[in-house]
Amino acid sequence: MPSDDSPLHISENSSSSGRRVALLHRYRWIIAPIFDSIAWISAIFAASFLRFRFDSGRAVTGGLLIAIAIAVVMQLGLGLLILYWRRWRLGSFEEIIALTATVGGVTMVLLVLSVATSRYELPLGVVLAASAFTLVLTAGSRCAWRLVREYRQHAGMRQGEDVIVFGMGQAGQQIVFTMLTIPDSPYRPVALLDDDPSKRNLQVRHLRVSGGRHQLRELAKRTRAGTVVIAIPSADSELIRQLSELATDADLEVRVLPPVSRIFTSEIGVEDIRPVTDADLLGRHAIDTEIESIAGYLTGRRVMVTGAGGSIGSELCRQIHHFAPSELIMLERDESGIHQTQLSIEGRAMLDSRSLVLCDIRDVDALETVFSEHRPEVVFHAAALKHLPLLEMWPGEAVKTNVLGTQN
Numbered sequence: 001m002p003s004d005d006s007p008l009h010i011s012e013n014s015s016s017s018g019r020r021v022a023l024l025h026r027y028r029w030i031i032a033p034i035f036d037s038i039a040w041i042s043a044i045f046a047a048s049f050l051r052f053r054f055d056s057g058r059a060v061t062g063g064l065l066i067a068i069a070i071a072v073v074m075q076l077g078l079g080l081l082i083l084y085w086r087r088w089r090l091g092s093f094e095e096i097i098a099l100t101a102t103v104g105g106v107t108m109v110l111l112v113l114s115v116a117t118s119r120y121e122l123p124l125g126v127v128l129a130a131s132a133f134t135l136v137l138t139a140g141s142r143c144a145w146r147l148v149r150e151y152r153q154h155a156g157m158r159q160g161e162d163v164i165v166f167g168m169g170q171a172g173q174q175i176v177f178t179m180l181t182i183p184d185s186p187y188r189p190v191a192l193l194d195d196d197p198s199k200r201n202l203q204v205r206h207l208r209v210s211g212g213r214h215q216l217r218e219l220a221k222r223t224r225a226g227t228v229v230i231a232i233p234s235a236d237s238e239l240i241r242q243l244s245e246l247a248t249d250a251d252l253e254v255r256v257l258p259p260v261s262r263i264f265t266s267e268i269g270v271e272d273i274r275p276v277t278d279a280d281l282l283g284r285h286a287i288d289t290e291i292e293s294i295a296g297y298l299t300g301r302r303v304m305v306t307g308a309g310g311s312i313g314s315e316l317c318r319q320i321h322h323f324a325p326s327e328l329i330m331l332e333r334d335e336s337g338i339h340q341t342q343l344s345i346e347g348r349a350m351l352d353s354r355s356l357v358l359c360d361i362r363d364v365d366a367l368e369t370v371f372s373e374h375r376p377e378v379v380f381h382a383a384a385l386k387h388l389p390l391l392e393m394w395p396g397e398a399v400k401t402n403v404l405g406t407q408n
Helices: 016-026 028-051 062-082 093-116 125-158 169-181 213-223 237-249 276-282 293-297 310-321 334-347 364-372 387-391 397-406
Strands: 162-167 187-193 227-230 254-255 301-307 327-332 356-358 377-380
Touching: 016 364, 028 125, 062 093, 062 125, 093 125, 162 169, 162 213, 187 213, 187 377, 187 387, 213 237, 227 237, 237 254, 310 327, 310 334, 327 334, 327 364, 327 387, 334 356, 387 397
Parallel strands: 162 187, 162 227, 227 254, 301 327, 301 377, 327 356
Antiparallel strands: none
């Protein structure tokens, strides 16, 4: 189970009581068994005195003292097996479940003892009441201890950048918890948002979900936050674009979490929060072409690059040139583009080589002539129209170049 045994962050101005809380937390693996044993002793005595209306002669008997001894031994024994040897997160659900199982095991032993002896020695009511008192004392103390620790952590942490967190799924709640518990966190959540109606009024620590994306601008004004963190690792490009537009309108910077695959490999930390990239907005990731890995089939071979005057094609030509192909055929329909590419590679651009091919990939007859002459062994096809707003107005041209030209 996750450990929560790191020392509590104490600022220079913290009181000595804060240091005592940190010291107690560090040695709680010793303190917890002692406290739990004391809880059983106190609970059995209290239950017995209540049962016999504070008549000490009837409340304190030999059977009761035997029951106390058995309860303490069983608590320590079962606790070592179930509870104390694990490094539970303090006051966590898992720790409370283990504590309940331990107290339940001790209760079963005491119930057997109660049935096996005279009911006046150890009444069933005393056993049941004592077990309930013990569970309340031990579980309540752990929860209170955790609240005090977290309060002092929050009070001692330096102030980070105010952020609004969008998305209160598992990752969102985890990142909010991390921001609020790490002393040197660069972010401080001041508001939570989620479009899911079922998460409205969900509270994470002291913060409550205040609405959906359309409340972003209102919350930005109210909290004076400067950043919104999209805490949805599975968010697609459409959602990120929409939220980015709303954030821009609210004068907020946008940060995102790593992709969902990261969630399954490690816990998310504040260091994973990053700015939005073009890949996030486009829904695709840039391809890192490692020319070195394919150099073996470039050297000494006839290589053609289409769209050689464009940004991608020209860079390909420059990279391929380093690996000494027997011929580098640069195909382009724009003479100015091919001129710039030759100039960047050779330092001069006379445009007098047959390897510089002025051709439109839409013209299948011209392409056949070029291929018949040069007989390329490797082709890098980079010729394409790519400016989306313009192509949306002239889709026919896009199809002719990007689809039919590629087919040619």
